[in-house]
Amino acid sequence: MGRKITIEPVTRVEGHGKVTIRLDDAGKVTQSRFHVVEFRGFERFVQGRPYWEAPVLVQRLCGICPVSHHLAAAKAMDVIVGAGPGKLTATAEKMRRLMHYGQMLQSHALHFFYLSSPDFLLGMDADPAVRNIIGVAALNKDLAVQGVLLRKFGQEIILATAGKKIHGTGAVPGGINKNLSPEERDRFLKGAAPLNIDQMIEWSRAAVELFKDYHRKNKDMVDGFAEFPSNHLSLVRKDGALDFYHGVLRAVDAEGRKVLDDVDYQNYLEVIGEETRSWSYMKFPYLRSLGKTDGWYRVGPLARLNTCDYIPSPLAQKEFEVYKAYTDGKPNNMSLHTHWARLIELLHSAEVIKELLLDKDLQGAKLVKKGKKVAEGVGLIEAPRGTLFHHYRINDDDQITMANLIVSTTNNNEPMNRAVHWVAMNALSEKPEITEGMLNRVEVAIRAYDPCLSCATHAVGRMPLEVTLVDARGNVLQRKVR
Amino acid sequence: MERLKRRRLRGVACDANYQLNVEDALACAGHDTVIFVDAARGLRRPFTFTEVRAAGSMPAMSHALGPEAILAIAAGLYGKTPDARLLAIRGYRWTLGEGLSAKAEANLALALDFLEGFLKEARP
Numbered sequence: 001m002g003r004k005i006t007i008e009p010v011t012r013v014e015g016h017g018k019v020t021i022r023l024d025d026a027g028k029v030t031q032s033r034f035h036v037v038e039f040r041g042f043e044r045f046v047q048g049r050p051y052w053e054a055p056v057l058v059q060r061l062c063g064i065c066p067v068s069h070h071l072a073a074a075k076a077m078d079v080i081v082g083a084g085p086g087k088l089t090a091t092a093e094k095m096r097r098l099m100h101y102g103q104m105l106q107s108h109a110l111h112f113f114y115l116s117s118p119d120f121l122l123g124m125d126a127d128p129a130v131r132n133i134i135g136v137a138a139l140n141k142d143l144a145v146q147g148v149l150l151r152k153f154g155q156e157i158i159l160a161t162a163g164k165k166i167h168g169t170g171a172v173p174g175g176i177n178k179n180l181s182p183e184e185r186d187r188f189l190k191g192a193a194p195l196n197i198d199q200m201i202e203w204s205r206a207a208v209e210l211f212k213d214y215h216r217k218n219k220d221m222v223d224g225f226a227e228f229p230s231n232h233l234s235l236v237r238k239d240g241a242l243d244f245y246h247g248v249l250r251a252v253d254a255e256g257r258k259v260l261d262d263v264d265y266q267n268y269l270e271v272i273g274e275e276t277r278s279w280s281y282m283k284f285p286y287l288r289s290l291g292k293t294d295g296w297y298r299v300g301p302l303a304r305l306n307t308c309d310y311i312p313s314p315l316a317q318k319e320f321e322v323y324k325a326y327t328d329g330k331p332n333n334m335s336l337h338t339h340w341a342r343l344i345e346l347l348h349s350a351e352v353i354k355e356l357l358l359d360k361d362l363q364g365a366k367l368v369k370k371g372k373k374v375a376e377g378v379g380l381i382e383a384p385r386g387t388l389f390h391h392y393r394i395n396d397d398d399q400i401t402m403a404n405l406i407v408s409t410t411n412n413n414e415p416m417n418r419a420v421h422w423v424a425m426n427a428l429s430e431k432p433e434i435t436e437g438m439l440n441r442v443e444v445a446i447r448a449y450d451p452c453l454s455c456a457t458h459a460v461g462r463m464p465l466e467v468t469l470v471d472a473r474g475n476v477l478q479r480k481v482r
Numbered sequence: 483m484e485r486l487k488r489r490r491l492r493g494v495a496c497d498a499n500y501q502l503n504v505e506d507a508l509a510c511a512g513h514d515t516v517i518f519v520d521a522a523r524g525l526r527r528p529f530t531f532t533e534v535r536a537a538g539s540m541p542a543m544s545h546a547l548g549p550e551a552i553l554a555i556a557a558g559l560y561g562k563t564p565d566a567r568l569l570a571i572r573g574y575r576w577t578l579g580e581g582l583s584a585k586a587e588a589n590l591a592l593a594l595d596f597l598e599g600f601l602k603e604a605r606p
Binding site for chain 2: 066110114133134137138141144145147148149151152155165166167
């Protein structure tokens, strides 16, 4: 009798997704799919709202990286108010950068220490009851505490720049609504240990070393797990440097050949298409020049370190050189190396935060610029999980008439499906018994991409967790509630 | 939360988050009593006030955490187990951008009055 395995929801990711794996009578995998079962209606919700509300409204897409949506929408609105790329005041752009790099720090720290490190430090087959941050603390309390404090530091940066830790209002069309006071700056630069930026840099360096050490000891598994060739897409600075806040679109193929380069993202529709499939609410974006079949791509830390030429901060650049040397300068297509790339980005974020804190422009008084208003704008940003597209049109009454969002996780839709399929074929297919550890490997593959499937609302007592095994006729063979 | 702050209760610190997360364990570990407050579906009363204990095992969940998990992290990382309660206030409308309904406003007022009394009694 054929069987279907369902993992729902996928755990230690953001939001609600499900995996189905169909097995034939011999236990061989015949199909695997990663579904997103939440419907996100934000493109419709914002229609009719005044354009200046967008940066505040759309960030409610997410409780983890709201700053990405806040800033991507603000960048699109900058264009609409005639203060697009390069026209913001130095204070406004640097405050936004500080906010964004603070977010990268907190999100990457949360993902690695809280969501992913249990798989590495405790093992993918460890008892799920201990495969979590408390299990990590039992093994290495200092490490667990560092993860929490890195996240807290990033959140405090966001509070100081956006006004609130979650769903702030700092970025406004054409600028920012506050600068950084000397007191705030000094707290981050010279705060009592451990909450100061030098300590964050040191812990970020240690996190990179931790992963490198794990990699040295588990090279075959880390390199081979869900390794598959792909294209890679991200923003890069005009000169090819890694930049999370602004740049031009660049894509490379699995061999490193540039598929896109120096593309102004206002024209993203000319180079990116979106395909829909009946079994998922999430679209499947692709590079138009390569077509639907071959044009899918990865975004996020792995992709960013494949597309950029260098990292503009010394410690992260040094680590980048080690990282690139491992693949002889070629693109890295190993899914678990995303964690390595993410930790190098964590270090880079901490370095950039320090550089910005030392910049006197953050105490400037010129916060907002406006120019000639236009009816359409696109804002792009490199969110922690990858490239995030916001596109809006407005009418003569300043109301939003169209919104199109391509979120990072949507960009990674096909790669996550490929990663799930790799695990299904290599860990589950034709095995006499499906263990919890095997199912966790499916989640490990998805988790590497740190998907944010949506987390728009919450209330006490909501969020079921269920794993169901169903036969080909739909009969439930086994159900686990975690 | 703003309304609670306006009551200027001595020895009470307020923090508002979109969702609970790991660093909230650090804040919990630094206090004797912790009250988690949120809107709730499915209640029959205007509000409920219940004791919360650290989870025996961590739920394998997403970024968002429940109060029990936060307390478990506070115990696991900082060795602290504050007296904790959950104040769940009945809500009625959940649409994006909706303000509080009149009935939810009334429930909130009742819940805050109750909480103020509890906190005054709990004060050492």
